[in-house]
Amino acid sequence: MTLKGAAAITGYAEFPPTKNPEELSSLAIIAKLARDTADDAGFEKDEIDGLLTTTPIDSFSLFWPTVVGESLGMKLRYFDTVELGGASAAGMIWRAAAAIEAGLCRNVLCVVAGVTSGGGSLQLGHLSPAARSEFDAPFGISQPNAGYALIARRHMHEFGTTSEQMAKIAVDQRTNALRNPIALFNKEPLTIDMVLNSPLVFDPLHLLEIVSRCSGGAAVLVSSRDLARKSANRPVYLIGAGEAGTHLSIAARRNITESWVKDSTATAFSMAGVLPKQMDFVQVYDCYTITVLVTLEDMGFCPKGYGGPFVAEHDLTFSGDLPLNTNGGQLSVGQPGTAGGMIHVVEAARQLMGRGDARQVRNASLGIAHGNGGVMGDQVTLVLANQ
Secondary structure, three states: OOOOOOEEEEEEEEEEEEOOOOOOOHHHHHHHHHHHHHHHHOOOHHHOOEEEEOOOOOOOOOOHHHHHHHHHOOOOOEEEEOOOHHHHHHHHHHHHHHHHHOOOOOEEEEEEEEOOOOOOOOOHHHOOHHHOOOOOHHHOOOOOHHHHHHHHHHHHHHHOOOHHHHHHHHHHHHHHHOOOOOOOOOOOOOOHHHHHHOOEEEOOEEHHHEOOEOEEEEEEEEEEHHHHOOOOOOOEEEEEEEEEOOOOOHHHOOOOOOOOHHHHHHHHHHHHOOOHHHOOEEEOOOOEHHHHHHHHHHHOOOOOOOHHHHHHHOOOOOOOOOOEOOOOHHHHHOEOHHHHHHHHHHHHHHHHHOOOHHHOOOOOOEEEEEEEEOOOOEEEEEEEEOO
């Protein structure tokens, strides 16, 4: 069985990230996203018969899809919760396509939202107690910051990767964010020196290499092939998908500099019949700069250990030779909890629909959307095309 071409993204919506949610609940954000996404795709509410979401921290822990469906007045033939941390949004897309291909439904709303108070990066409380294992807690490892710092330090030790190389990722993504009117950080460009002079949060990671928490959300509509042809937008077809992962605690990994991205991407590329060099852009999960560097290696854009020189030598801006996170990524847009993963899916759809405006990648027809959960744990890779 293959999902190649089984379904397409036909519409999307974003709730602008904010540090001041003003009493907004995740359910209120979802309601607005649902309406805006249906309007964007050109469908009526009654034409949407599927729902995938993930449980926000300010809401019910049980029956959440039912609560959302009831609140929105939807008549659902398929609904579920996807709980893969930052990989949840990407995981929803292939699940929606599989449900459509199985004949369970025809139009699936994939929506995520998060409301948070206060800034800073994700802390220990946002991961399962399983993360506080006997091999982590005694050494003072507070996930996920410390886990990613360990990956970065090990990568530097093994391969000679430098802080300047990692900082370049944040700099190029900020250039993209300057063209994104809803990005939290779109007022001034970054330099490598600015990144390296920002406070050292978890050695060797600096403040400007770590996501900033916010409130917000995003959604897409995944439609059957016949409905996609009736959409108001150019359909963006799912042509490849892969998922992989086995751990939550970093102590469970034998080699912390190699991730399950390698496996999820191999599956996605095999299904799609494509190679890394064919990608017009990559929208990869970017909770930290080291996440991006390891992901590019494990996707096959360069050999393992060459991520540092690779990002230093390539222009990762929207007009460069490898456009990366063309909306600015979570590092510059902000991270509304697990909803942060959906901004990568939305941006991939936007680019392939030709709606990137000031940051449009020229002649974009093929690209990647990727999600990462935990500490380089759960991984989902999607290959999307507009023809």
